[in-house]
Amino acid sequence: MNSSKELLKGTLTTIILKLLSENKRMYGYELAQAVKERTKGKILIKEGSLYPALHKLEQKELIQCEKVNIGKRVRKYYHLTPKGKTQKEVAIxxxxxxxxxxxxLITTQPLYGHTQ
Amino acid sequence: MNSSKELLKGTLTTIILKLLSENKRMYGYELAQAVKERTKGKILIKEGSLYPALHKLEQKELIQCEKVNIGKRVRKYYHLTPKGKTQKEVAIxxxxxxxxxxxxLITTQPLYGHTQ
DNA sequence: ATTAATACATAGATTTACGATGCATTAAAA
DNA sequence: TTTTAATGCATCGTAAATCTATGTATTAAT
Structure with a gap:
């Protein structure tokens, strides 16, 4: 019943779209770090979730990537497409x-409710 | 990208525990109706999710049921066990x-952020 | 020289909820 | 009165999402 894991489901792509709408171009690792920092470590996006999610968003043409050489490494910077910007609004x-x-639901008491 | 479906993941058992903590005994159909009413139809718990979830909670001894005859029907009323009450607090x-x-995460702008 | 951090990727397992379907009772509507 | 809708339980197979584990490689720090 490790909730934070399960609770995250369905929110990952929305989080990615949101961050990309703010920063206009970010790479995978950077996204993960940003989420970690902004949630004070409460939400940790794992590589096993992140990269497949990014590829899926790319397939759907909500984001695009450009490869940038950093020394001998190749970094993949992602940015929102117009379609992605629209979808970001919807998702948010x-x-x-x-x-x-x-x-x-979890804070309100029903009018006829009785909290024992 | 029909979110409401995915977003619900991880919240169902918590919702059940919460409702049972308020009403002390409820049956399956009643739970589904209560969620529907209190969320104005925004969250609909399907039987295919509800009954397996109830059985799982019962196995974990977080809830118990008593069968009550209503005419020729048998209704299964569920209530929280002490263990379930504790778990409800944790989950909430x-x-x-x-x-x-x-x-x-989705409302705050980072200090250094630039919303284009 | 070794460890930690950076940076990408994927395969398989697990979890969760849903759709479809089935059975049976009861109330409402035609 | 017949039919439809609502009540009430249940399960099987599916789909979707994330995680764990694993792999490769570069770079910075110790």
């Missing part, structure tokens, strides 16, 4: 609504 | 923290 709106709904 | 705390973290 959905996520916000979900967070609100879930928040109400 | 985790979910709240997750919601907060996620909210910050």
């Amino acid at each position: 709106d959905e996520l916000k609504e979900f967070l609100n709904t879930m928040h109400q | 705390d985790e979910l709240k923290e997750f919601l907060n973290t996620m909210h910050q």
Whole structure:
């Protein structure tokens, strides 16, 4: 029942789109670090999740990448496509609504409810 | 990218535990209806998810059931065990923290960030 | 010289919820 | 009264998402 793992499902691509909308170009490792820092280590995106997710977003043409040589390494910088920018708005709106709904569900008492 | 489906992952058992902590005994169909009403139809728990989830919680001894005859039907009322009450607190705390973290992540701009 | 961090990638396992389907009772509508 | 909808339980197979483990290679730090 290690929730933080399960809770993350469905949010990863939205997080990626959001970060790319802010920074306009980022590479995989950078994305993972950004999430780690901004959530104070509460959300850790693993490589096994991140790279497949990026490839899937690329296939869907929501993001594009450009390879940049850094010394002998090749870094893959990703940026949002126009389609990706639109999808980012949709995804963020959905996520916000979900967070609100879930928040109400777990905080609100029903009118006829009795907390024993 | 039908999010509401994926976003729900990891939250179902927590929702069940929460509702049972409020109402002290509920049956499956009642749980589904309660979620539907309290979320204004935004979250719909399907039977294919609900009953397996209930059975899993029962196996883990977080909930118990008592069968009650309603006419010729047998209704299965579930209630939290002491273990379930403890777990409910843990799960709710985790979910709240997750919601907060996620909210910050998708609303906050990083200090050095540039929204194009 | 060795370790840690950076940077990419994939295969297989696990988990979760859903769709489809089935059975049976009961209330409402036609 | 017949039919439809709602109530109430259940399971099987599927799809989707993430993780673990593993692999390769470069670079910085110790």
